[in-house]
Amino acid sequence: MSSGPLVTPDPRVASRHSGTPGTGFRADIQGLRAVAVVVVILEHVLGWPAGGFVGVDVFFVISGFLITSLLLKEHDRTGRVSFADFYRRRVRRIMPMAVLVLVCTYVASSLLFLGDRFRSTAWDALWAGLFASNWRFASVGTDYWQTDGPVSPLRHYWSLSVEEQFYLVWPLLLVLVLHAAVRWGRAGSASQWATGAVLGAVVVGSIVFALWEVGHRPTVAYFSTFSRAWELGVGALLAVATPLLARIPAPARPAYQWLGLTGLAVSLFTVSAQTPFPVPGAILSVISAALVIAGGVGGQRLMFPLTNRAARYVGDISYSLYLWHFPLFVLIGAALPAGRHTVPILTLGGTALLSVLSYHLVEDPIRRSSWLEGRRTATPRRRTRTTLIRRAAGLTALAATVAVVATVTVRTPSPEVAAHPVAITSQDQLEAQIRTALDVAEWPVLTPPPGKLDRLVFTDGDGRGCRPAVPDGNDCAVTAPRPRRLAVVVGDSIGAAWLPLVRAALEPAGWVVRDLTYAGCPFLAADTVSPIDDITRSCPGHRETVRTLVTKLEPELVVVSNAYHQRFTKAGQRASLTEWEQATRTARERWLAAAGRIVALQPPPVGLDPRTCITRLSAPPDCISTLSQEDQSYGRVDRRVWSARGSWHIATADWFCVSERCPIFVGGVVVRRDRNHVTAEYARKLAPLLEEALVPVLAD
Incomplete structure (x- = not known):
């Protein structure tokens, strides 16, 4: 303070x-x-x-x-x-x-x-x-x-x-x-x-x-x-x-x-x-x-x-x-x-x-x-x-x-020039790039430029919620005729940040991807508290709108992703793991029953904020974070909840870390725009891995 x-x-x-x-x-x-x-x-x-x-x-x-x-x-x-x-x-x-x-x-x-x-x-x-x-x-x-x-x-x-x-x-x-x-x-x-x-x-x-x-x-x-x-x-x-x-x-x-x-x-x-x-x-x-x-x-x-x-x-x-x-x-x-x-x-x-x-x-x-x-x-x-x-x-x-x-801060030149990221085709290739990033001592050219991370926002109205529950939100209704292969993404800002990844993986195969996310409003069967009071008040209505749409549209695929460490209404305290598990399980069983398949996409591990740790004085090792025990605990709960028939859990920690060490960039691409939201550039870079992870889901 x-x-x-x-x-x-x-x-x-x-x-x-x-x-x-x-x-x-x-x-x-x-x-x-x-x-x-x-x-x-x-x-x-x-x-x-x-x-x-x-x-x-x-x-x-x-x-x-x-x-x-x-x-x-x-x-x-x-x-x-x-x-x-x-x-x-x-x-x-x-x-x-x-x-x-x-x-x-x-x-x-x-x-x-x-x-x-x-x-x-x-x-x-x-x-x-x-x-x-x-x-x-x-x-x-x-x-x-x-x-x-x-x-x-x-x-x-x-x-x-x-x-x-x-x-x-x-x-x-x-x-x-x-x-x-x-x-x-x-x-x-x-x-x-x-x-x-x-x-x-x-x-x-x-x-x-x-x-x-x-x-x-x-x-x-x-x-x-x-x-x-x-x-x-x-x-x-x-x-x-x-x-x-x-x-x-x-x-x-x-x-x-x-x-x-x-x-x-x-x-x-x-x-x-x-x-x-x-x-x-x-x-x-x-x-x-x-x-x-x-x-x-x-x-x-x-x-x-x-x-x-x-x-x-x-x-x-x-x-x-x-x-x-x-x-x-x-x-x-x-x-x-x-x-x-x-x-x-x-x-x-x-x-x-x-x-x-x-x-x-x-x-x-x-x-x-x-x-x-x-x-x-x-x-x-x-x-x-x-x-x-x-x-x-x-x-x-x-x-x-x-x-x-x-x-004394002028030692290191500013890594402001954008690079052309190298696409990945496999987890082995990604792991090699992560290990390289963990070992470098000087900043390469990066994309997006670190000095412009504050300007990154969701595009196409992503994360704005659904009208009429959210007055300034999106019109989430799907007009007739209903797409043959419909996928919807639900969750809070973490789900919205994953949208470029989901679109890059599904749309080339003929899927229509609809955004039903609302930043600050996790898709959980519990009252949650956002730092922004308007979101706290609008969140229950947004969830109800999404539930109605899922029941009505019966999408072939629902992708859900929420930030961990949510605050529940009760005294505004962070939810315990037990409370988190119960709220997640209820959302899966009662709210998404009409969906054909459900995929829970694990949020990126929380790490250092690149806007803070990338400076003219810092070096890449200064921005390496470690996979926290809290993230691992929530991940185990997520796997347990989404292991039921008709739902799958996709772990993402290996997309960011090797041996629990996580660099701030991989292959010249900044991985997060803050502590826990993936950049659109890195999300698209991961599309081949999501396609591979969805093969057993869509073939089932």
């Missing part, structure tokens, strides 16, 4: 409004920021704790509290809020580091990624620079928990975009409420209640909308500003309520904060990718962060987990930590696809180094400078020759570090 420390003002600024005595520095908030960024980084890089992504919710609350406190403080002091000053401060605080990381990531991506992946990263950088990347990721259907495809190195900018969009509206709304209260003679506590009422409406409205959006558009809901506004609103409510919170008895304040820390710790281990987000998934972490902040209003006690020097320093550099860690993780992972332990070590070390350098040399000096100020409000610190030399040397070292990481 991508989340992170959102940019907020210095905690000492806000706490002065909230009545904290002394210097007013909120060390507890700085420590809370440190906890949040650390768990986010650990979850991204190490996958632990599972709920580490709730750190973004903590930062939304912190941001809402501090920014609103700053605005209220200015209004109390001057009777107005200067939007120009507010946005100048935001630009000075946010833009330098955000732009630095964007530029460095863009340069490194251009030297590492191929074709479409680089172009996609460039677009991500543009949208992130405009603080609209959350809508970019929502519009392209990004799954926040995506693990089976290329991940944008800039995906983490979504949370920064949400925050800045909120602050385009919230200061204006706050000023309008305060101005109206003063105009109506309701200043003081009355204006406080009016502001609280407006904020309460924003929070409630956002939660209600988030509940709807989670149910109807879960992928969009995660990135949606409207579904996230309530989290910033809770922090803002805390700022408005500081006069009340300051009355909390001193002995009770530590209890508030310890209770908040405990709740945050619980959320780290109880929230997971299966939890609906942002509601109700973020509620515990938001309430917990609010308790920590509320407990520190009006006076602080020493809370070692939050107020020690280490925690405060990590809180200071949290923005830099957040911005650097995710690009480094993705870029290093792409450069070292086989570095299971090396990637986390390099990511954590590189993040720490770059964050310390960029904080002291870029972020903090610019934040404290008078850049963008219309006039000097204070006497600038005297810059000695030594100081200037030290900063120049530090910036040079920072740029050199990034340049070395980026330019």
